[in-house]
Amino acid sequence: MSIRPPESDEAAKARRRRSIAIAITLGAFVILVFVVTVARIKSHVPFQPY
Amino acid sequence: MTDAAAIPAPTAAPARWQDFIVLLKPRVMSLVVFTALTGLVCARAPMNPVLAGVAILCIAVGAGASASLNMWYDADIDAQMRRTRHRPVASGRVQGADALALGIILSLFSVGMMGLAINLLAAALLAFTIVFYAVVYTIWLKRSTPQNIVIGGLAGALPPVIGWAAASGTAPLNAWLLCAIIFLWTPPHFWALSLYTTSDYAKVGVPMMPVVRGAASTRRQILAYSVIFLAAAVAPAFTGLGGRVYLAVSGLGGLAFFALALRLFFSRAGDAVDERAEGLYDVKPGAKHARNLFAFSIAYLFLLFAALLAERLLVLPVLRP
Numbered sequence: 001m002s003i004r005p006p007e008s009d010e011a012a013k014a015r016r017r018r019s020i021a022i023a024i025t026l027g028a029f030v031i032l033v034f035v036v037t038v039a040r041i042k043s044h045v046p047f048q049p050y
Numbered sequence: 051m052t053d054a055a056a057i058p059a060p061t062a063a064p065a066r067w068q069d070f071i072v073l074l075k076p077r078v079m080s081l082v083v084f085t086a087l088t089g090l091v092c093a094r095a096p097m098n099p100v101l102a103g104v105a106i107l108c109i110a111v112g113a114g115a116s117a118s119l120n121m122w123y124d125a126d127i128d129a130q131m132r133r134t135r136h137r138p139v140a141s142g143r144v145q146g147a148d149a150l151a152l153g154i155i156l157s158l159f160s161v162g163m164m165g166l167a168i169n170l171l172a173a174a175l176l177a178f179t180i181v182f183y184a185v186v187y188t189i190w191l192k193r194s195t196p197q198n199i200v201i202g203g204l205a206g207a208l209p210p211v212i213g214w215a216a217a218s219g220t221a222p223l224n225a226w227l228l229c230a231i232i233f234l235w236t237p238p239h240f241w242a243l244s245l246y247t248t249s250d251y252a253k254v255g256v257p258m259m260p261v262v263r264g265a266a267s268t269r270r271q272i273l274a275y276s277v278i279f280l281a282a283a284v285a286p287a288f289t290g291l292g293g294r295v296y297l298a299v300s301g302l303g304g305l306a307f308f309a310l311a312l313r314l315f316f317s318r319a320g321d322a323v324d325e326r327a328e329g330l331y332d333v334k335p336g337a338k339h340a341r342n343l344f345a346f347s348i349a350y351l352f353l354l355f356a357a358l359l360a361e362r363l364l365v366l367p368v369l370r371p
Contacts, residue, residue: 010064011064014064014065014066015064017066017067018065018066018067018070021067021070029159032104032107032163035100035104036100036101036104036163036166036167039098039100039101039104039167040101040167042098043098043101
């Protein structure tokens, strides 16, 4: 069993910022899939006048 | 990866998220986006603007994935060359395994999203481009033949075809003409650069043309490729793809390109490289002709595609022949 050296403040901050960046990217991916789904549905449904 | 010892150990400073952006080569990505957008617009196919944006995003991410895989594999030689030693993996800021993982994940995302949201032809072309750049060029050709950038240039030339396929679901001859322009542009562009970075390539054993065949042969081949490239560059004006604006830009710019290639041919660029030169643009006076052609080649390619875009988006039909 290896003992990990204590993480410096700078390393902890960088890791936190990376985690936030990954979270934002994943959130953007979810929104992108939603937007693409809506756009695909709209482009396949012909415009129906009232 | 031939020499793992050349890569510095990971630095004490942890990787920042900005390092992962650098890993995607944003400047190369912007050129890829621009040429892909030109292909997409030139297809003249009605397309949902949101889906058009997604197609361009997929192509950009695919280019970034290729760059990340390239930096993972080439870290050992990047670390020894002036132009590339500050790259994230080469400098030890990002671990190679992280660059590899990022490249694979982004490749799967870009190809998968392109296939699901746009069409299978565009997705297949994008997948081919990533594999061609990461495997055929980076892993195989780059370290084995002086024709590396000639054949490998196909990866950089395909984005307009992908853009065209994304818009129309087809890849007609005019799309491949755009591909041919970038493909034939690559040798004069990269060999001009390599003429004044010969010592770096020689040091790491990459068989770039000036290293293997010498500067004189490289200057001769640059001139020959320039002639073929300029013929291809003007061709869209006669195939219905470009109009009068394009003809003027490609013709006048082509003359300037040929003049620079001719001056380079008669120069002694690459015969002696200044080892003291640290920056990319710090070259001995004799190599300035190589630098000038390298710099102008970027502007010329940009102008060619900008002219096509402008004709499609801005210029009135009356200006078309």
